[in-house]
Amino acid sequence: MTFKDAFKTATHSINHSKMRSILTMLGIVIGIASVIILMSIGQSAQDLILGQVQSVGSNLIIVIPGTPSNGKFSPSAAEQGIVITSLRQRDIDALEREPSVDAAAPLVSGQAEVVYGNNNKIVSYQGVTANMFPIRNLTVGKGATFTKQDVDSINHVVVIGPDLAKTLFGPALDPIDKIIRLKNISFRVVGVLSKGGTGAFGVDQGNVIVLPISVAQKQLLGISYFSTVLVEGNPKYDISFVESRIRFTLRQNHGITDPNKDDFNILTQADILAVLGTVTSVLTLFLAAIASISLVVGGIGIMNIMLVAVTERTREIGLRKAVGATNNDILEQFLIESILLTFAGGVIGITIGAGIVGLVYLVLSTFFTTLGWVFAFPISAVILGLAVSGITGIAFGIYPARQAARKNPIDALRYE
Numbered sequence: 001m002t003f004k005d006a007f008k009t010a011t012h013s014i015n016h017s018k019m020r021s022i023l024t025m026l027g028i029v030i031g032i033a034s035v036i037i038l039m040s041i042g043q044s045a046q047d048l049i050l051g052q053v054q055s056v057g058s059n060l061i062i063v064i065p066g067t068p069s070n071g072k073f074s075p076s077a078a079e080q081g082i083v084i085t086s087l088r089q090r091d092i093d094a095l096e097r098e099p100s101v102d103a104a105a106p107l108v109s110g111q112a113e114v115v116y117g118n119n120n121k122i123v124s125y126q127g128v129t130a131n132m133f134p135i136r137n138l139t140v141g142k143g144a145t146f147t148k149q150d151v152d153s154i155n156h157v158v159v160i161g162p163d164l165a166k167t168l169f170g171p172a173l174d175p176i177d178k179i180i181r182l183k184n185i186s187f188r189v190v191g192v193l194s195k196g197g198t199g200a201f202g203v204d205q206g207n208v209i210v211l212p213i214s215v216a217q218k219q220l221l222g223i224s225y226f227s228t229v230l231v232e233g234n235p236k237y238d239i240s241f242v243e244s245r246i247r248f249t250l251r252q253n254h255g256i257t258d259p260n261k262d263d264f265n266i267l268t269q270a271d272i273l274a275v276l277g278t279v280t281s282v283l284t285l286f287l288a289a290i291a292s293i294s295l296v297v298g299g300i301g302i303m304n305i306m307l308v309a310v311t312e313r314t315r316e317i318g319l320r321k322a323v324g325a326t327n328n329d330i331l332e333q334f335l336i337e338s339i340l341l342t343f344a345g346g347v348i349g350i351t352i353g354a355g356i357v358g359l360v361y362l363v364l365s366t367f368f369t370t371l372g373w374v375f376a377f378p379i380s381a382v383i384l385g386l387a388v389s390g391i392t393g394i395a396f397g398i399y400p401a402r403q404a405a406r407k408n409p410i411d412a413l414r415y416e
Helices: 003-016 018-055 087-097 148-152 162-170 214-220 237-255 269-312 314-322 327-367 379-405 409-413
Strands: 060-065 100-116 119-128 140-143 155-159 179-182 183-194 211-212 228-233 264-268
Touching: 003 269, 018 269, 018 327, 018 379, 060 237, 087 100, 087 228, 087 237, 100 162, 100 214, 100 237, 119 162, 119 214, 148 214, 155 179, 162 183, 183 211, 211 214, 228 237, 237 264, 264 269, 269 314, 269 327, 269 379, 314 327, 327 379
Parallel strands: 119 211, 155 183
Antiparallel strands: 060 228, 060 264, 100 119, 100 179, 100 228, 140 183, 155 211, 179 183
16 A cells, blocks of 8 residues: 555545544644743743843943852842942942943942822832933933933932833823922932833833932932942943953952952843843743643543544454555554644644734733733744654554554454
C-alpha cells in the first residue's frame, strides 16, 4: 500500500467519526492555544519592559553608592539597610568636567503622604536636578518642568504623575498652580508628566512626585549625599569608554587605589537589558512549559482513542492483512491517522491562540492606553506549536499503531 493510499484511508477514518475526531483533537487544540497565548504574552511583556528601559536613553549610565558583594546585580547597600554617603556634589562637579560626559544628574528619593483637600495618597517622591528631565526623557503633558533656578533657590515646586493628578484633583480640576502638601510642607504644582507606567528603578511614574533635589535633601530627608547619579554619556564616545572614565574619575575623587575597594557600582543600559532579557525569556519559557502540560494530557487522550479505534476495527485490520497488507502498512495507516489528528488540532490551536492574543491586544490598546502594551506574536511559537503537535502525534500514536500492526489476521477476522 502506497503512502497516498494510507493517507486516504486515514482521512476517510477520521471523517467517518467526526465527533470522535473533534473530541480527540480538543486536548491538542487547548494545549497549543495555551502555548501560543502564553508565549505571545511573555514576548509582549518582554518587549514592553525592554522598550521602557531603552526609552530612557541608550547612553545612560547609573552610578549607585556601595559595592555589591556578588556581582553587579546583587542587592545594593541601600536595599540591605546600609546607608552609604559616598556620592556627593563634588562627584557631580568632577563628572561634568569629564569630556566624555554630557551631563550628570543626582537623585534622592523617599515615600510620604501627599494631601490635597480631602484627597490623599502615599506616593514615592524623587528629588532631582532640572537636567534630570531630558536625561530620562521625561516630558510634561500640562504645565512645565521646574528650572535650575528653582533648584538653586530651594523653591517649593513639583511635577506630578498623571494618575496622581486624577486622584488628587479629579478629571475636571486643572492641577497647575494648585497647592499640595507633602510631609506637611506646601508645594505648588507646576507640571504633570505626559505618561505613567513603570519608570527607572521600578518607580510608578503615574503616581510619582518630582521636586527640586535641594528641597528633598534639606527639608524632607535631611541629608547632603545622593542615593543615585544618572550620567548621560557623550554620543561621540563608546559607552564602555565613558564607563571607564566615570570609574577613573570617582576613584580619583574618593582616593581609591585598590579597584577591589570601590565604594560605588556602575550599571550601563546594556547590563540592565541583558539581565532583563534573560529573566523575561526564562519566564516566557516557564509559562510555555506549564502550558505544555495540557499537550501531554491531550496526547494521552489521543492514545486512548486510538487504542479504542484499534479494538473497534480489529476485523478491518484482519481483512486488510488477509488481502495482502503488511504489518508496516497497518502501522503506517494508524500512525498517519494519529499525526493528522494532532496536526489538525495544532493548526486550529494556533488559529484560536492568535485570535485570542489579537483580542487581548485590542482590548488593552483601546481601554488601557497608558500601559503601552505592544502586540507580539512570535513565529517561534507557531513553529513550536506545529512541531510539538506532530511529535505528539508520533509519540502517542506509535503504541496504538504497533498494537494494530501486531494483530494476527486469523484472530482478527474471528473477532466479534
